[in-house]
Amino acid sequence: MGKSQTVSFSSRESLMEESNKFLQERKRPERPTDKVVIEKLHKTYLTSSGRTVALQDVNLTIGKDEFVALVGPSGCGKSTLLRAISALIKPSKGKILIDGTPVSSPSNQVGIVFQQAVLLPWRTVLDNVLLPAEILRLNLVKARARARDLLNMVGLSGFEARYPGELSGGMQQRAAICRALIHNPSMLLMDEPFAALDALTREELGLELLRIWAAEKKTIVFVTHNISEAILLADRVVAMSPRPGRISEIISVDLPRPRALDMEFLPEFKSYSDRVRAVIGHS
């Protein structure tokens, strides 16, 4: 899929050209494996103070096992788009297809992670991770084994019997990621999952997420307002702008995998982030 090839760019123009070419190239073989297709999506909220156009004419296709980051200033409709994909809200117009079928009600093929870990304080870490398995009535013996594997993968083995109140913010968010993965969904929707964490923990968790993604392939839609984070993690960065919320540009990030923190010092990285910044309109 061209994830491992490195291309160096001399200028912004050639970068755009390259990335467009890349997009064209990957479009053709990826067509049959589109995970999410969003067409002409509109969402208007009606409130006592009036109407808010949260999303206007959003078109986006997300490939199977692709890692897509949504970036944009707050209020540009990132959460709304994510909630529409997860069927937590109904769009005002337009349609969303997942695996070719229109989205109407929440699917167990989706795992969700929020900005806050929202673990249940009366449940141990293990039981929190198991919550979706209980609700979906999965085999709990198998689920428990998977929960332990997942906790192990994020470095939380030994903390299974602890309560959320005894964990740091980063550990809580790790547990929340395990909870989102327990029922092995094919898609992970993450709404600013690391925004409440300190910079070091945030980077650490980003790389951990990439390791998980490499181990079990999933389609990830990752909302952030941190441009570097978006570029470091994603295959494509979807830049959104507010009032009305819409997609202003989609930028393919052609950095090699596995990604590493020091890639931030590569000239390509800088040109990517300059471009995203230019699109979003603040520097």
Added chain:
Amino acid sequence: MTEQTISQIDTDIEDEVIPEGRWSIKDSIAPLLTFAVLLLIWEGCAIYLAIPTWLLPAPSEIAKAFIEWHGELWRHTLVTLWETLAGFALAIALAIPLAVLVVYSPFLRKCIYPLLLGLQSVPKVAIAPLLALWIGFGVLPKILVVFLVCFFPIVVATATGLSSVQPAVMDLIRSLSANQLQTFVKIRFPTAMPHIFVGLKIAITFAVIGAVIGEFVGAESGLGYLILASSSQARTPVAFAALVVLTIMSIVLYYAMEFIEKLAVPWAVGE
């Protein structure tokens, strides 16, 4: 508040195994000493100023009444305790299901909830004579007064608790298509538990007062009756002894609730 915080920090540093909020003798010495000194001053004043016992008995007189009247005191204590606990239990049994109905049914919420909040402001003390008029002077009207004073705090606390699930948790649970029963059992009720206990602790302190009020209106037994009867016969030390028992009963019941709370919702205690 500050003292507690300081002692918590101390235990954290010294030994992490000691549970926080632990009762320590060191902390209780100061108030006990203060209490003892006040009693001594009281005793001293009563003797020095020669206050008549029927007006204000000295602590030693009250202690004497305790010894002489312990059988009677015990009998009346059991009556009041029974009224208190029965009314309290009845209130829990009816208030929690009603709160669930109110939270789950928008129709009932619209119909009942404003009414409940209105009724809450009716002074329950004023209802006690009516209850006596309707059901007589037995134990039942007292239980009903207790029930009335306990009911509203428990309904309000439970309804508040059931509605206080964080939006993100609701999103999570909706994204898994959880059904109503799962949502209630796994999310709503546990979320409400700490709130319910706040209501229960308020209710239990009201409960004792409710029982005594019921007994004031008309009774043949109970600590409220004993206080009324003793003071009208100028046996003031007995009235005081009954008052002491009532106070102790209130305190014990409150701490019993707190103890049950610690067992039931350990995650919410000490926040």
